[in-house]
Amino acid sequence: MAAEATVKQESHSASMWKGGKSPFNVSWGKMMMWFFLVSDAFTFSSLILAYGTMRHRFAEVWPKANDVFTHFPFYDGHIPLAYVALMTFILIMSSVTMVLAVDAGHRRDNKGVALWMILTIVGGFMFLGSQAWEWYHFIHGTPAGAYIMPNGDVYKVAENAYHLHHLNPPHDALVSPLHQVISDKAVIADIKSKAEHIHGANLTRNEYGNPLFADFFFFITGFHGFHVFSGVIINIIIFLNVLAGVYARRGHYEHIEKTGLYWHFVDLVWVFVFTFFYLV
Amino acid sequence: MADHKNHPHGYYTGDIHNQFVEEHHDPNSKKAIWRTFWILLFITIFEVAIAFAPLSHGLLVTIFIVLTIVKAYFIIAYFMHLKHEEKGFGYTIILPFMLIVYFIGMLITEGNYIGMMGSIFK
Known part of the structure; x- marks a missing residue:
């Protein structure tokens, strides 16, 4: 058995990659x-x-x-x-x-x-x-979603902008694409009238x-x-x-x-x- | 091709492999596997933990990238056994990625530049 294995191994190694040995001693x-x-x-x-x-x-x-x-x-x-x-x-x-x-x-x-x-x-x-x-x-x-303007600007709802929560924005505030809180009611109403309300991506x-x-x-x-x-x-x-x-x-x-x-x-x-x- | 016909067990790779295994098989391999697991887990938990630490953004990004490379090293070296292959083989695999580092430098610079131009010429 052992002899057979040796013979087999020799005949194999002679043909490895046709070059006789494997580069880097790693299999093909x-x-x-x-x-x-x-x-x-x-x-x-x-x-x-x-x-x-x-x-x-x-x-x-x-x-x-x-x-x-x-x-x-x-x-x-x-x-x-x-x-x-x-x-x-x-x-x-x-x-x-x-x-x-x-x-x-x-x-x-x-x-x-x-x-x-x-x-x-x-x-x-x-x-x-x-x-x-x-x-x-x-x-x-999210259930609250976001408001997308015709030019593609996305105004998020403040409750979804977690990284601004330390500012305690008012409940109905929006967040501009540049991460600014918008709490002026007239501006919010204006954005909401022009924008489309979307959910998800x-x-x-x-x-x-x-x-x-x-x-x-x-x-x-x-x-x-x-x-x-x-x-x-x-x-x-x-x-x-x-x-x-x-x-x-x-x-x-x-x-x-x-x-x-x-x-x-x-x-x-x-x-x-x-x-x-x-x-x- | 003729070799395939002569040897019903397929290819000649098996024998090299067995040789390799018999010479190098480490009785402590299980220990090394679990050690790698704990290292990867610990790094991941550490990353999540410091994500909210009051550190500057630049410092955090640097820490995260360094730790990512450390994790990649442990996966490649121990899980993929590259550390136990011939050194030359390891270099063959790893060195091409040095060019990627150069490419990252170029493209991030380019991205910043286009962004800057975009905000100047609105």
């Missing part, structure tokens, strides 16, 4: 997965860069994330960042279960791999569900301010969410293969490592989305 599949991830990271970088450029272009009228993403399930109040921190936690947790699956694969522990893979899949679905919930609230907006209009904010939000988190979705599908395929004993028969679990690389990459991108969309 893993290296190509890394190269794909590099190119995918460039795609995400360019999206986030475009976001950053437009954000600086419209710096003074850009919505404040803490005014936009303030909901939390089963809680009827304003807690910014908590929900997205929870989503981050879910994704980090599913990264941990993924890396534990890889670790179990190194020990050739088929049951362990199956267990950690199914937990990773559950984590992926939890994240996708959280994202759907987030999108639902962003699209439907779509690709052309955004209750929270500049529509580009909504466009980038939908595109970047959507693109990331699609990556998570494809990751979950790939994980399910790999999980079924594990149950069928494909990798146990093959003698190694390198496929788990490759899907693991993709899954961690999805987590990595989220770390950047979290910073540039929600924190900064």
Whole structure:
């Protein structure tokens, strides 16, 4: 058995890449997965860069994330960042279960791999569900809504401008695109007569301010969410293969490592989305 | 291509991989995984906690970007095992992103400039 393995290994190594050895002592599949991830990271970088450029272009009228993403399930109040921190936690947790699956694969522990893979899949679905919930609230907006002028200027209702709450604006006050409180009743009535009352955000209009904010939000988190979705599908395929004993028969679990690389990459991108969309 | 036919188990990658695993498999790997998890969790909680601290916006942004890069390092080095690959391979993956840093500098400057011109020439 041992002799057979040695022979097999020699005949393999002679043909590796047809050059006799693997560059960097890393397998072909893993290296190509890394190269794909590099190119995918460039795609995400360019999206986030475009976001950053437009954000600086419209710096003074850009919505404040803490005014936009303030909901939390089963809680009827304003807690910014908590929900997205929870989503981050879910994704980090599913990264941990993924890396534990890889670790179990190194020990050739088929049951362990199956267990950690199914937990990773559950984590992926939890994240996708959280994202759907987030999108639902962003699209439907607040009950109070906002007033959009024919030229596109968005006047928010003061109760939704949390970052100005320390000024104690009057209940019926509006907030201008430049974050100024308007409490003059005549001016408010004038704006309300000319403007249209809107709720939530779509690709052309955004209750929270500049529509580009909504466009980038939908595109970047959507693109990331699609990556998570494809990751979950790939994980399910790999999980079924594990149950069928494909990798146990093959003698190694390198496929788990490759899907693991993709899954961690999805987590990595989220770390950047979290910073540039929600924190900064 | 002929190799695929000769070896029903597919490709030649498996053997390199097994060699690699047998030589380098670390019995403390689980410990390292959980340590990385706690670091990532702690950084995230810290970020959320200081988001509302009375610090200047510029300082907060700097802290957040530095911590994001720290988190990215831990994910790439330990979850994606890049730290355990050959050093040259790590450089191949990481170095191209240095150009992105340059690109960020250019585009943010450009964005600020267009915005400034927009507010001068209304």
